[in-house]
Amino acid sequence: MEQEQMTGASMVVRALQDQGVDVVFGYPGGAVLPIYDEVFQQNRIRHVLVRHEQGAVHAAEGYARSTGRPGVVLVTSGPGATNAVTGLTDALMDSVPIVLLSGQVPTFMIGNDAFQEADTVGITRPCTKHNWLVKETDRLASTIHEAFHVAMNGRPGPVLVDIPKDVQFASGTYVGPEAAQTGHYAPKVKGDIEVITSLAEAIETARRPIFYTGGGVINSGDRACELLRRLVDKTGFPVTSTLMGLGAYPANGQNWLGMLGMHGLYEANLAMHDCDLMINVGARFDDRITGRVQDFSPDSVKAHIDIDPSSINKVIHVELPIIGDVGHVLEDLLKVWNSRGATTDAPAIKEWWERINEWRKVDCLKFEQTGSTIRPQHAIQRLEALTKDHPDRYICTEVGQHQMWAAQYMGMNDPKRWMTSGGLGTMGYGFPSSIGVQMAHPDALVINVAGEASWLMNMQEMGTAVQYRLPVKQFILNNERLGMVRQWQELLHGERYSHSWSEALPDFVKLADAFGAKGIMIDDAADLDDGIKEMLAHDGPVVVDCVVEKHENCFPMIPSGEPHNKMLLGENADTGNAIKEGGAVLV
Amino acid sequence: MSQLNIKKGSSSHSAYDLRDYHEQGMERHTLALIVDNEAGVLARVIGLFSGRGYNIESLTVAEIDHTGHRSRITVVTTGTPSVIEQIKAQLGRVVPVHDVHDLTTEGVAVERELALFRVVGRGDVRVEALRLADIFRAQVVDSTLDSFVFEVTGTSRKIDAFADLMRPLGLEELARTGVVALARGEIDAEGGLT
Ligand SMILES: Cc1ncc(C[n+]2csc(CCOP(=O)(O)OP(=O)(O)O)c2C)c(N)n1
Ligand SMILES: [Mg+2]
Numbered sequence: 001m002e003q004e005q006m007t008g009a010s011m012v013v014r015a016l017q018d019q020g021v022d023v024v025f026g027y028p029g030g031a032v033l034p035i036y037d038e039v040f041q042q043n044r045i046r047h048v049l050v051r052h053e054q055g056a057v058h059a060a061e062g063y064a065r066s067t068g069r070p071g072v073v074l075v076t077s078g079p080g081a082t083n084a085v086t087g088l089t090d091a092l093m094d095s096v097p098i099v100l101l102s103g104q105v106p107t108f109m110i111g112n113d114a115f116q117e118a119d120t121v122g123i124t125r126p127c128t129k130h131n132w133l134v135k136e137t138d139r140l141a142s143t144i145h146e147a148f149h150v151a152m153n154g155r156p157g158p159v160l161v162d163i164p165k166d167v168q169f170a171s172g173t174y175v176g177p178e179a180a181q182t183g184h185y186a187p188k189v190k191g192d193i194e195v196i197t198s199l200a201e202a203i204e205t206a207r208r209p210i211f212y213t214g215g216g217v218i219n220s221g222d223r224a225c226e227l228l229r230r231l232v233d234k235t236g237f238p239v240t241s242t243l244m245g246l247g248a249y250p251a252n253g254q255n256w257l258g259m260l261g262m263h264g265l266y267e268a269n270l271a272m273h274d275c276d277l278m279i280n281v282g283a284r285f286d287d288r289i290t291g292r293v294q295d296f297s298p299d300s301v302k303a304h305i306d307i308d309p310s311s312i313n314k315v316i317h318v319e320l321p322i323i324g325d326v327g328h329v330l331e332d333l334l335k336v337w338n339s340r341g342a343t344t345d346a347p348a349i350k351e352w353w354e355r356i357n358e359w360r361k362v363d364c365l366k367f368e369q370t371g372s373t374i375r376p377q378h379a380i381q382r383l384e385a386l387t388k389d390h391p392d393r394y395i396c397t398e399v400g401q402h403q404m405w406a407a408q409y410m411g412m413n414d415p416k417r418w419m420t421s422g423g424l425g426t427m428g429y430g431f432p433s434s435i436g437v438q439m440a441h442p443d444a445l446v447i448n449v450a451g452e453a454s455w456l457m458n459m460q461e462m463g464t465a466v467q468y469r470l471p472v473k474q475f476i477l478n479n480e481r482l483g484m485v486r487q488w489q490e491l492l493h494g495e496r497y498s499h500s501w502s503e504a505l506p507d508f509v510k511l512a513d514a515f516g517a518k519g520i521m522i523d524d525a526a527d528l529d530d531g532i533k534e535m536l537a538h539d540g541p542v543v544v545d546c547v548v549e550k551h552e553n554c555f556p557m558i559p560s561g562e563p564h565n566k567m568l569l570g571e572n573a574d575t576g577n578a579i580k581e582g583g584a585v586l587v
Numbered sequence: 588m589s590q591l592n593i594k595k596g597s598s599s600h601s602a603y604d605l606r607d608y609h610e611q612g613m614e615r616h617t618l619a620l621i622v623d624n625e626a627g628v629l630a631r632v633i634g635l636f637s638g639r640g641y642n643i644e645s646l647t648v649a650e651i652d653h654t655g656h657r658s659r660i661t662v663v664t665t666g667t668p669s670v671i672e673q674i675k676a677q678l679g680r681v682v683p684v685h686d687v688h689d690l691t692t693e694g695v696a697v698e699r700e701l702a703l704f705r706v707v708g709r710g711d712v713r714v715e716a717l718r719l720a721d722i723f724r725a726q727v728v729d730s731t732l733d734s735f736v737f738e739v740t741g742t743s744r745k746i747d748a749f750a751d752l753m754r755p756l757g758l759e760e761l762a763r764t765g766v767v768a769l770a771r772g773e774i775d776a777e778g779g780l781t
Contacts, residue, residue, distance in 0.1 A: 125631060126638050130682040133626070150682055185682055310676035313669060 029076025031103025057087020062436030078116030093423025129157030137172030154187030191324030215244030216282020251411030295563030398454030428457030
């Protein structure tokens with residue numbers, strides 16, 4: 001094995017190149033200048049200068065989630081690193097592989113309150129999967145390779161390598177990815193075949209089964225999504241998904257029930273509540289999904305496929321726990337089930353679908369667009385209609401009502417097409433994320449469905465979009481409100497709207513103009529389609545200020561702490577007799 | 588929107604389900620962790636306990652294999668059975684943690700703690716302290732004309748008991764190591780503790 005001597009700074013760039021990295025999102029500063037000097041002297045890796053380190057991490061998340069490859073971030077010490085903390089936490093909650101390299105003050109100054117010193121490994125310990133402070137240049141290359149290994153293996157997540165400036169200047173021996181010690185970290189990917197066999201048996205006899213899928217399917221990879229589709233189609237079972245898992249099973253697929261959870265579809269939630277076999281594939285029984293835990297799907301046998309042992313029995317006790325990678329487990333499950341004859345209780349499944357179809361008649365997403373004021377659901381529905389046939393479409397969102405409407409009214413037919421902040425619910429995620437997605441897919445249509453308040457949280461990234469000529473479409477549903485907060489205040493806090501509206505919103509068209517981008521304002525339902533078409537036709541970043549109804553609420557809604565069958569529906573849903581049948585209490 | 592009259596209950600004013608989690612009984616478990624002896628590993632373990640709201644009753648740590656860079660952490664914790672299972676699963680996820688053993692459930696274990704007691708007094712109380720120390724097989728590791736330092740090794744309960752006896756006899760200062768524990772008998776190569 002050849003051993004090359006080089007400085008720590010060139011090792012960083014070399015290690016990234018050897019890891020196959022093509023884009024780095026970053027922001028320079030004193031403690032990373034040697035590395036930036038190396039970045040300058042090569043052209044295999046493109047560096048994207050963001051406008052805030054939080055934006056760098058979200059952009060890397062967008063890159064990672066739309067490609068399945070790790071997102072890489074480079075920031076300076078102190079404020080550079082602390083600005084990245086929200087992004088790291090977001091990536092940890094949503095299991096996004098991120099490798100963040102931060103500069104640090106020289107080793108001999110650590111602990112002295114040096115200029116721009118922060119205890120970066122201390123601060124980021126709880127918001128990374130793992131982190132390292134590298135004190136010797138000889139350890140630097142292998143640590144970076146190990147960081148990629150940890151970020152990508154097992155349940156993916158963010159990692160951080162803190163690199164003091166003297167370590168960047170000093171020389172040491174470079175080791176390549178193969179020679180690097182990736183340590184003992186090797187989570188188990190194969191599931192227990194006995195439990196998998198029990199699940200196959202349960203599939204044969206279930207009368208009211210449901211697949212409840214999550215982001216783990218997408219993280220496992222395209223193969224896992226393919227196997228899920230095969231299993232769902234061959235069993236004929238209904239399938240629902242969390243916010244994170246949208247696209248693993250196609251929204252235009254036969255057995256698709258729509259998203260479940262707090263703002264999930266009526267039929268999806270009632271099917272979860274009444275099922276007799278729940279097959280959780282790569283989801284984690286989040287509290288936005290379960291509602292009141294004691295009343296969660298009371299009569300079902302539950303199987304849970306998850307690569308993270310700590311997800312099993314954390315919230316909901318399951319009878320069939322399977323620890324392993326979704327792709328591997330589904331492969332074995334299909335094998336076992338096929339070898340046993342691949343049967344189901346077809347008459348019972350047919351009856352189950354009849355019940356589900358009754359629930360579907362409620363048409364829980366129904367609304368009426370009348371007059372010139374645009375209802376936000378209508379805006380999203382038209383955006384969907386005008387873009388769904390695009391061959392290469394990616395959707396990002398911010399956080400709030402608009403996010404839920406996008407999840408409800410937009411259909412994701414493929415994995416890695418839907419980027420949203422689920423676990424942390426980070427306002428300001430969507431715009432930088434769309435930048436990362438567009439960097440990875442230069443010719444794709446990348447739309448960020450935004451709320452005006454969320455969008456303002458990272459709007460400085462307009463500069464990035466314009467500088468790198470990234471034609472990201474910012475579709476802002478402007479209700480001049482922190483809409484989701486306002487909704488809770490209306491429903492749960494006696495209509496006392498404490499600080500949930502913005503009084504001094506910018507003129508978004510002028511704002512876009514000021515950055516050198518295109519701005520479009522739409523405030524009449526009659527102009528909606530033309531406005532969207534104008535946005536799509538423009539080859540460059542666009543900000544659409546779509547002024548919508550200010551007091552719209554997002555339904556269906558399961559008030560927190562309530563079970564799935566106590567759902568609130570909007571005024572237009574056709575409650576009919578399905579409600580009584582489903583036992584839902586509508587008040 | 589009064590038609591949306593949501594029932595006021597324990598959770599109607601929160602985005603979370605604010606129920607009482609204490610439905611199961613609490614248990615006390617002794618866990619042994621084999622970890623890489625590297626900077627920050629103890630902070631990771633402790634941070635996990637504090638960040639997720641788990642209890643630590645006692646914690647000891649020391650290097651046990653210098654060439655292999657391994658340390659052994661012994662944690663005594665309390666929680667409901669499902670919380671104990673979560674603690675073990677969460678510890679297992681920490682990258683530098685190699686093994687997590689629950690000595691309370693994996694067969695029989697021996698547990699020991701060491702404590703030092705400074706007892707100050709003259710006359711009868713001093714004699715009585717020395718007599719009791721003998722019964723507890725405590726060592727006298729330091730003495731002056733009016734004080735003793737006793738060393739006691741044993742289970743935590745034995746140390747508690749000795750402390751209770753010394754208190755009226757002039758116990759001034761007490762230092763305890765926390766529990767260390769090992770599984771008893773033979774351990775096969777696979778499940779063995781290094
Ligand atoms: C960084 C951050 N701060 C606060 C919140 C709490 N929060 C959730 S939704 C929301 C309002 C979002 O407003 P907007 O982006 O306009 O979306 P809308 O709900 O109006 O569609 C707020 C404040 C959050 N999720 N993230
Ligand atoms: Mg808003």
